[in-house]
Amino acid sequence: MAPSATLPPALRFCTRGLWLIENALPPLRRASAGLRALPDSLIIGAQRCGTSSMVRHLARHPGVMKSLGRGEIHFFDREPIWRRGVSWYRSRFPLRAVVDLVGRRLGYAPRTLEKTPAYLFRPIATKRMHELLPDARLIVLLRNPIERTWSNYHHAQREDGIDLTFEQVVELGMRAVEKDGVDAVATASGPATIVARSVYHEQLSRLFTMYPRERVHVERSESYFADSDASMARLLAFLGLPVMHLSVKPVRPPPYAKLPDALRRRLEDFFRPHNQRLEALLGRSMQWDGAEGTA
Numbered sequence: 001m002a003p004s005a006t007l008p009p010a011l012r013f014c015t016r017g018l019w020l021i022e023n024a025l026p027p028l029r030r031a032s033a034g035l036r037a038l039p040d041s042l043i044i045g046a047q048r049c050g051t052s053s054m055v056r057h058l059a060r061h062p063g064v065m066k067s068l069g070r071g072e073i074h075f076f077d078r079e080p081i082w083r084r085g086v087s088w089y090r091s092r093f094p095l096r097a098v099v100d101l102v103g104r105r106l107g108y109a110p111r112t113l114e115k116t117p118a119y120l121f122r123p124i125a126t127k128r129m130h131e132l133l134p135d136a137r138l139i140v141l142l143r144n145p146i147e148r149t150w151s152n153y154h155h156a157q158r159e160d161g162i163d164l165t166f167e168q169v170v171e172l173g174m175r176a177v178e179k180d181g182v183d184a185v186a187t188a189s190g191p192a193t194i195v196a197r198s199v200y201h202e203q204l205s206r207l208f209t210m211y212p213r214e215r216v217h218v219e220r221s222e223s224y225f226a227d228s229d230a231s232m233a234r235l236l237a238f239l240g241l242p243v244m245h246l247s248v249k250p251v252r253p254p255p256y257a258k259l260p261d262a263l264r265r266r267l268e269d270f271f272r273p274h275n276q277r278l279e280a281l282l283g284r285s286m287q288w289d290g291a292e293g294t295a
Contacts, residue, residue: 007062007105015098022068022094029068029091036090037099039067041111041137041239042129045120046197048151049143049221053250055115057232060246063110064239065099067092072116076132077125086132111137111239120203121193123183130210137239138211142278143221144288145198145271146264149173152194154256162191167263169194174270198271201278208281218282225250 007015022029029036043051059066067073068091074081075089093112103109119125120140129136143151153169156162164172173195176185182202185192207216217238224231228250236243259267268289275288 007102012062015102018098019068019094023070026069026091030088032095033087033090035095035097037065037093037096037112038090038133039093039112039114039136040133041113041139042119042133043113043115043117043139043141044126044129045117045140045203046142046148046200047117047121048148048155048197049117049141050224050250050252051115051117051141053252054139054141054224054235055113057228057246057248057250058113058235060248061236061241061244062102063106063108063241064113065094065102065110066113067115068094072118073114074116074118076128077116077118077122082128089132108242109240111241117141120207121182121186121197123186123206126207126210134211136211136215138207138216139235139238140204140207140216140218141221141224142200142218142286145200145275146259146267146288148221149195149198149267150256150259152197156191156194164191166259170263170267195270199274201274201281204278204281220286222287225252 006012043055045051055066058064073089073092075084075092076082081088092114099110099112119129149170150166153162153166162169169191173185173192176192177196177199180188182196182199183206185196204216204218217235219231219235228248229245232246233243272289275286279285
């Protein structure tokens with residue numbers, strides 16, 4: 001059977017209706033958890049890099065079946081949710097019979113997708129993820145670390161009520177990373193994570209000890225927002241899905257006040273060696289030196 005670009009209208013209507021019903025009825029999902037698929041593809045990071053836009057974009061592809069329920073799942077990184085068990089985690093995904101039916105009609109295997117960008121940063125999350133999903137395909141979106149840190153600070157102010165100035169957060173985070181390393185900061189949590197999340201090479205190095213590199217796709221946020229069609233083509237090829245135009249315009253995060261020049265230079269000096277280690281690890285330039293990010 002030749003691959004199809006779309007589902008038949010009747011099947012598309014039925015699967016959409018079932019998705020809406022299951023979203024509204026968590027007890028139904030939990031009762032049928034043993035009949036449900038686990039994800040084979042995950043967007044795992046990084047936070048404040050455009051992952052919410054990317055998952056909405058990917059979900060427009062007929063071969064992508066995203067998780068059920070509202071919000072990010074956080075199964076692998078949050079202890080109270082982890083203790084709910086694998087059966088609860090399965091309840092957040094489509095029925096295997098539906099996945100198989102969609103695959104037969106499309107002529108290729110669809111991908112079941114989760115998005116929780118905290119997984120890359122938390123060491124316990126990547127360990128648990130690998131134990132349960134050793135063959136998963138992982139997607140990592142990385143943004144200029146200065147812009148990501150600045151955005152994360154504003155998000156923490158809005159969502160967590162952090163009362164430190166950005167300069168205080170920066171100094172705290174830089175000291176913690178230099179003294180203890182990213183994994184220790186991630187395990188301890190706190191405001192220092194705002195900076196530590198932008199030190200990507202340590203997070204990816206840890207990930208590469210568990211997953212082969214061909215299972216991990218790393219994309220620049222700047223590339224995704226500048227040319228989303230090309231970015232999606234690379235991503236769909238990585239997922240083994242037919243490449244097609246998806247009529248979605250990426251949603252950029254809101255602009256924030258300009259970062260003071262002196263503080264930007266301080267961050268440039270701090271992140272430069274970390275970015276160089278990341279480029280050596282990936283074998284390519286991230287094009288972040290001396291330029292503000294566009295994502």
